[in-house]
Amino acid sequence: MLSRVADSIYWLNRYVERAENIARFIDVNLNLILDLPSGPAQQWDPIVYTTGDQELFYQRYGQATQETVIQFLAFDRDYPNSILSCLRLARENARSVREVISSEMWERVNRFYLMVKEAAQQGPHLSQLHDFFTEVKLASHLFAGVMDATMTHGEGWHFGQIGRLLERADKTARILDVKYFILLPSLQYVGTALDELQWIALLKSASAYEMYRKHSRQHRINPREVASFLILDRQFPRSIQFCLIHADRSLHQITGTPADTWRDPSERALGRLRSELDYLTIDDIMEQGLHEFLDKLQLQMNHVGDCIYETFFAIRPLQPSESPLLSQRQAQLT
Structure with a gap:
């Protein structure tokens, strides 16, 4: 393509x-x-x-x-x-x-x-x-x-999937970061009805409220569980982990490289990011700070996008050694 x-x-x-x-x-x-x-x-x-x-x-x-x-x-x-x-x-x-x-x-x-x-x-x-x-x-x-x-679910379709899923993961990370870091006007509201209303709004912005309620066993909204659901859940289609798993599958369908291996920078960057999330728990995330984790995650996803651009979309001038016609001509002269 x-x-x-x-x-x-x-x-x-x-x-x-x-x-x-x-x-x-x-x-x-x-x-x-x-x-x-x-x-x-x-x-x-x-x-x-x-x-x-x-x-x-x-x-x-x-x-x-x-x-x-x-x-x-x-x-x-x-x-x-x-x-x-x-x-x-x-x-x-x-x-x-x-x-x-x-x-x-x-x-x-x-x-x-x-x-x-x-x-x-x-x-x-x-x-x-x-x-x-x-x-x-x-x-x-x-x-x-x-x-x-x-x-047809060929290369073009998979490139479309990667674009959609990376964008979705980025926006889920952004809205979660904003809620946790700057949305509340004061710490005194944490745990109040106002706080719960805002967490419900966050879940609804990701069409996740009903699925979270089915997933959670607690009556009240639990911020740690919300963060875990939107970051690490492997089955909810708007969670960050789900998006990265399926983007990684589409990338390997395009390149033909076996799963869990890599051949170019885009496969390495996306596979590494997905693997890191595989072994994280919400306790690990909270320990380093949710804002700090999400900020780093967004930078990593931007890096994945840059690698995809450089690997597949960037147009580079053909070097003399890469030209089959020049190579044939040089062979004739030697």
Whole structure:
């Protein structure tokens, strides 16, 4: 497969997943704000921090309010990680590989983009925002389902899976880090009803609340169990461990390298990260500090992404020793 094609399918899926996750964060916060007594900044600042682009936001918008944060994260044309920008970039990547993806995939991502574009032009009313973000999440699920059902599960499909799963793992780590490190206004709220409401919101942002309740035997939300579930659970499809396990499987399907071995830097980086999580317990994580662990984990996942780019997508000039024509010519002259 051409590196250009693999790169486009990888980012097509990564952008669609990113748009869905942003919609999750905003929608859950809209519901949470109805139950919490805190001021607007305490409710919307953390959502900006999940993006890692808080400096850009404050430079352009100043204060974090419901209106400014939703405009920035959902509809800002100049912010490359807004829902609108993500869908525009996803559509451009899909357009460039229309000969490889199925027509149903192209139709889905095109409709998805046009739906978000129309909402950005009209500026949905507050009462319509929940419906809009629900539509974004459903459109992302529909795209993933159409891709699974209509695209050959070969190299292209596996590159798409890797993009989707790495993006999902990154966003799960970010939202968990934000809750644990900066979301609570004061330590006095730890263990209170306010604290529990925010942990429930976190679980709902990952569509994990119901599965966590089935998994946990405790009546109250336990932060250690929530962290363990979202980081280490091997069966829940939005946990970090699950995402890395299946991304690693897709990577080995692409390279043909046997499982638990490596041949290139991307296999080594992803396999090493996955193996580290295999032998961790929540006690190990808490001992080193959840924020410190998640911060390091995000850096490692960024490194995995860089290795995948260098291994599969980067275009390098052909060296003379690598050219078969030059090699043949040199052989004739000697």
